[in-house]
Amino acid sequence: MAVLSKTIEANSEITIYKYLIMTFTLISSPLQGFTDFKFRNAFNKYFGGIDTFYAPYIRLKDNMEMKSSNFRDILPVNNTVTELIPQVLTNDADEFLLVAKDVQELGYKELNWNLGCPSPTVTKRGLGSGLLPDVEQIDNILYKVHSKSDIIVSVKMRPGFDNNEEIFKILPVLDKYPLKNIAVHARTGKQQYKGEADPETFKRCIGNTRHKLIYNGDITSVEKFREIQQLLPETDTWMIGRGVIADPFLPQMIKTNSTQHPENNIEIFKEFHDELYGEYEQALSGASHLLTKMYHFWEYFSMSFTNSHKVLKKFKKAKTIVAYKSAVSETLRQERFVGIK
C-alpha cells in the first residue's frame, strides 16, 4: 500500500511538474462579424486567457482603400488587448503591400495572410482557401511582398481546398520565406465547417516545414483540448475560434488546466453580455440591427447553457428589445452555464 501511494504521489508530482514546465500560447482565431474590437475588449476584461488576438480579415474596397470599419477595428486606441495581429484576404501582391503599409502606419509589425476562408463567394474568386491549389501564385505573392516590404508575414490556412494533400506541395514554397508561423485549420476548404477538424493531418505537417505550426480547429472544451494535445504533444501554440464565443471561460480554464467553470459564472457572463450589448447598442442604428447582432452571438452562447435549444428558440422569438431583455434575464435565471458538452 505504502509503495502504491508513493507511486501515485510521484506520478501526480510528475503531472504537476509537466504542467508547470509546459507553457503554451493561446490565440483567438478571427471570426468576421463576431471578434471585432468591441468583443475582444469585453472578452479580455471579463475572461482573459488569450495571449494574442487575430483581427477578422481586411479586404480593400475597389478604390484600394481600407473600409472604415476595418480601420476602426484595428486602430490601436480602440484596442485594449495586449497583442493584436491584423489579417488580409487577397490574391494580389500589390493589395497585400497596400494593406501592409496601412497596418505598419498604425504601428503593426505583422500581417497575417488568410488562405483559409471557405466561403464560396470568396473561393470562387481564387481567394482564401480558393488560392491553395495555385501554389505558383502563392509563391509569386510571397516573393513580391518580401522583396518590397519588411512586414512580418504569418499564414492562416487550410490543408487544401479539395483535399488534405495539397498542403504538402505548399509547405516547401512557404519554407522559402521567413514567415513567423503557419496556423492550420485542419479541414479542407470544400468541407467549409462540415465534419470534424483532423488533427492527424496537422500531425503529418510537423516535420514537413521549418516553420512553427499553430493548431486550429474544434477546441471547444478543456477535455477536447487535452485530447488533441495528447495527439500533438510537440505543439505549444493553439488557436481557438468558435469555442471562445460559445464558452468565453474556456481559454482561462485551459490555461489553468481546470474543467470547472467559476462558481459565479452567470454573474460574470451577465456583466460581459451587458457590456457587449451596450457597445453594440451605441454603435448600431435601430433595434433590428442590434437584435440580429445579438441573436448571432446567442447562436454560440446558447451552446454553453443547459437546454441550449430552448434557449436559442427564446432568442429567435425575441423581436423587440423588451422581449430580448426578458429572454436574457429568464435564461440567466433558469439555466446553468455548463460549457460545450
Ligand SMILES: Cc1cc2nc3c(=O)[nH]c(=O)nc-3n(C[C@H](O)[C@H](O)[C@H](O)COP(=O)(O)O)c2cc1C
Ligand atoms: C463566422 C465565422 C467567421 C470567420 N472569419 C474568419 C476570418 O475573418 N479570418 C479567418 O482567418 N478565419 C475566419 N474564420 C475561421 C475561424 O477563424 C477558425 O479558423 C475556424 O472557425 C476553425 O476554428 P474553431 O473550430 O476553433 O472555430 C471564421 C469562421 C466563422 C465560423
